[in-house]
Amino acid sequence: MSSEFNLIYHHIAPMAGSRGDVVLGIGDDGAVVKPQNGQHLVVALDTLVAGRHFFMGQDAADIAYKSLAVNLSDLAAMGATPKWALLSLALPSACADPDWLARFMTGWSSLAQRYDLELIGGDTTHSDTLTVSVTLMGEVSPGWLLKRSGARVGDDLWLSGHIGDAGLALTQLLIHTQPEPAIAQRLHRPTPRVAIGQQLAGLATAAIDVSDGLLADLGHLLKASAVGASLVIENMPFSPAVLNWVEQSGWENPLTSGDDYELLFTVSPKYRSQVKDLAIQTQVSLTRIGSVITAERGLRIVKDGVEQEIPQRKGFDHFAAPDIMEQS
C-alpha cells in the first residue's frame, strides 16, 4: 500500500459515518449511495486554494471547516438536506503529515457531524499549492427546491445573520491587526444557514447564498429573476464592529467584501410573520433589507432617503483580487 493510500485510510476513512443509505464508502473506485425515490439530488463542488480562500499558515481545522461550510451554504441556498461528501486534498509536503491531517479531520468532523453528513470518497495527491475540493450532495423534494430565478415584483428582500464581519476580519488581518475573536470566527468558520434554507420551502420565491459580496450575489439573483430591487442601507444587519467600519470607511465595504455565507432571499410581503417565526425557531436573525420594485433589471440603493451611487466593484473576484499573504 502506497503512502497515498495510507494517508487516505488512516486519516480520512475513519471519518466515514454510518448512514444507512451509503452502499459503499471510501475504498473502492467510486462511492455508492441510495438516493431516496422521487427526491431531487442537489450537488455543489467548491475548491479552496491556499493564499486565496484561506491564509497559508491557517489552522488545518479551520481550513477543513470552511471548505465544508461553503458547500453547505450552497446546498442551504437550494433548500436541500446535505447527506454525502467527497473530499479531494492536493497537499504540499508539509501538510502530508499525520498531525496536519488529524487536525484537518477534526475541523471537518466537527461540522459534518452536525448534519449527519458522511464522507464517502475522494482522493489525495501532492501539489505545491494546498488545494481543497469538496463535493457535497444532498436531497430536496421537487416542490421545495429554491432557485435564484423566482423573485417577483413586490417581494421583500431578506437577509440572514449579519454581513461584513468576514470582510472586516480579512481587512484587519491583511494590515496585521488581530480582529475581535467573534469577527475572526466569522471569516474562518462561517455558519452555513442549512436549517433556514430547508424551512424556506414554500415561503421564498428565490434564494442565493452571499459568498462573493452582497451586491454581487444580489445582482445574480436579480439577473436570474429578471427583476430590479431597492436596498435600504439603514436596514442592513451590521454587527457593532462592522457599524464602526462603516462609519470609518463607508457602507460599500461590507456590501462588497464577500465570505459572509448568509442567505439572501425574496418572500411575498404576506408571509412576513412566517419569516419572523422562522427567525425565532432557528435563532438566527432575519432582516428585511429592501424589496423587489421593478420588472426591469437594476438596483437602487437608498441611505437616509438619498439615492446612492452603486459601487463599481460589487464583490470579490478571484481573478482580479490579489493573493492574500501569509498570516503574520
Added chain:
Amino acid sequence: MSSEFNLIYHHIAPMAGSRGDVVLGIGDDGAVVKPQNGQHLVVALDTLVAGRHFFMGQDAADIAYKSLAVNLSDLAAMGATPKWALLSLALPSACADPDWLARFMTGWSSLAQRYDLELIGGDTTHSDTLTVSVTLMGEVSPGWLLKRSGARVGDDLWLSGHIGDAGLALTQLLIHTQPEPAIAQRLHRPTPRVAIGQQLAGLATAAIDVSDGLLADLGHLLKASAVGASLVIENMPFSPAVLNWVEQSGWENPLTSGDDYELLFTVSPKYRSQVKDLAIQTQVSLTRIGSVITAERGLRIVKDGVEQEIPQRKGFDHFAAPDIMEQS
C-alpha cells in the same frame, strides 16, 4: 458580473448538454438532477495537478480529456453508466484566458459527448498551480454493481487492453525522447473502458481500474477480496513498443508504472466464452493474465515457469514520486 463568472458562463456553461434528467445545470448555487428511482448513485472525485498528472506545457485539450477519462475509468470499474459531471478549475493567470479555456472545453466535450454526459456545475478560481478536479456521477442497478471485494478462489484474472504504454510514454518524455504517437496518446488521452464495465455485470466477481500500476491495483483487489493470486508474465498484453521495453529493462516497469486506465477483473472459469464474446462485442482485447489461487492473501508471479521476486515498488505513489518536469 465578475471576471470569474464571465469565465464560467462563456466557456463552461455552453458545454452543458440537454439531458432530460437535469433540473438545474450551471448557474445556481448547486446543480440539481433527478436520479432514476431504484438505481444506485455512483460518484468519483479525482484531482489532477500540473507537474504531477500532466506536463505543465500540455495541450489544454489533453488535460481536460484526461481529467474526465480518469473519472470515467473509476465509474467503469463500478459497472456504472456515467451521467453528470462537475468541474472545478484552479487556474494560473496564463490559463485564465479565452483561448486556453476554449481549447480545454474542446478536449472535454470530445469525450463527454461520447457518453451523453452533461456538465452541470463547478467553479473556477485562481491558483499558482493548475489543478483540475472532476466529480463524476452515474447510476447502476443495485444488482449490477461491481466491487473490488468479490473475487473467489478459482476465478480467472482478466485485463482489458494493454498495459505499460502510458508508463513507457512518460519514461521517454522524461528523457526528452518523443514516444510513438500511439503510445503518447495512451498517456495523454487514455480510453476509459465504460462499455466493458457495464457489460461485466453478472459476469465479474470483482473489478478495479488500473490507474496506479497493475501490481498496486491488483493488490487492492486481492486485499478487498481477501484472496491471493498468481500472474503469468507471458500472458501479459504488451504492445510491441512495451515488449521492447520489457526486453531492455524487465517486466517490472509496465506492471508498476500506472496511468493505464484498463480494467482488471475476476470471472469464474465457466464464463470464459462470455468474456471472449464481450471482447468481440466491444472491440477491446480481454486477456486472461492469471488466476485467484488461494484464500490467503498474497501474489505469485511466474515467468517461463519460474517464480519471480515481487517488486518492492508496486505502483505510482503521488507522495513518493518526484514531480514531472515541464515538457521540453
